[in-house]
Amino acid sequence: MMFAEIKQLLIDKFGADVIEGEETGGLQPALLIAPDSIVDVCLEVRNNPTTYFDFLSCLTGVDYGVEDGRFGVVYHLASMPYQLQLTLKISKAHNREEAEPVFKSITSVYRTADWHEREAYDLVGIFFEGHPDLRRILLPDDWEGYPLRKDYKTAEYYKGIKIDF
Structure with missing residues (x-):
């Protein structure tokens, strides 16, 4: 099944609003999915x-930068029996003065999303609604900030120990 056929399958199932756009210029084309539909879309392409x-x-969390004011998530899916790959992207505007950006968890569809979403939370500060155990996975629990955000300021010390780069 080709990219255009997968796109049409999703439009037929969920309506045209489920796809907000597409990126076809890179090595792997991507469908830009409406953020609130990501769980249903993943369930459909899986089943x-x-x-x-x-x-x-x-699964990767993305900070599009302070100027853009957007956060997103990129999902790389594979079909083992059909030897196909599919990239889905979701994003939404987010004011950095508010709490973390929130997206729906897909752990109910893919169990591997558990640790991937925890990593995106830990490093980018994206909150996944419905995640069964969303907590830091790489950094200490008391670490302040999210190191992969564009506006992150590296701490000089952690618990009295100089952080030397």
Whole structure:
């Protein structure tokens, strides 16, 4: 099944509003999905016998920068039996003065999302609504800030120990 066919399958199932755009200029094309629909879309492409994207190989949190004021999540899916790959992206505007940006968790669809979402939370500060155990996974629990945010200021000390780069 080709990219255009997968796109049409999702439009037929959920309506045209489910796809906010597409990126076809890179090595791997991506569908830009409406953020609130990501769980349903992942469930459909996993369970549909014509696609069967049974493996979440990577999930990445993205800070598009202070000027853009957006955060997003990129999902790399693979269909082992059909040897296909699919990239889905979601994003939304977010005011940095508010709490963390919030997206729906897909742990109910892909169990591997558990640690991927925890990493995105830990390093980018994206909160995943419905995650069963969202807490830091790489940094200490008392670490302040999110190191992969564009506006992150590196601390000089942690618990009295100089952080030397």
